[in-house]
Amino acid sequence: MNVLLRLLARQRAVAAVVTGALLAVGVALYATLPDQMVIHWNAAGNPDNAVGKAIAVLAMPAVVVFMSVLFEVSGSDLGERIVGSLAMLLLFVVQIMVFAVNLGYDVPIVPITLALAGVVVAAAFWVEYGGE
Structure with missing residues (x-):
């Protein structure tokens, strides 16, 4: 098994790193984030759900x-x-994009998220049926 797959197989460690990184970024940005944050977009890319910071x-x-x-x-x-x-890493990227959008950056969050989800699905098939 290659190095990347060995690292990804340590799911608890990945979860700990992703959780810690998300909390650290969230705390670092907290003061600059708006009180209400958009967290969901419809298929057209329009915000359709917001929650408290x-x-x-x-x-x-x-x-x-x-x-x-x-x-x-x-x-x-x-x-x-x-x-x-891989799914946890996808959630990390999505949360970073959510922060960016709420800070005023123009991020095409829907197409990026869909593309990354497709990569995760392809990787899942590769791991289960064609990988090591």
């Missing part, structure tokens, strides 16, 4: 922790752990 900063790390716990209690196999790690 604290929820927007803490929800994604909570989702990553929840995912990690699910992987632990479900007895997931190596491939599932790798795919779970």
Whole structure:
């Protein structure tokens, strides 16, 4: 198994790093973020859901922790752990884009997220059916 797959297989470590990084970025940006933050967009790229800043900063790390716990209690196999790690990394990128949009940057969040989700799905198939 190559180095990248070995790292991704350490799903708990990936979850800890992603959670810590999301919390650190959220705390660092907290004062500059708006009180209400857009967290969801429709397929046309229009914002359709906003929440308070604290929820927007803490929800994604909570989702990553929840995912990690699910992987632990479900007895997931190596491939599932790798795919779970990839999904957590996707959530990290999405949260960074959410921060950027709410800070006023023009980020095409819907197409980027869809493309990255496609990469995760392709990687899942590769890990399960064609990988090492």
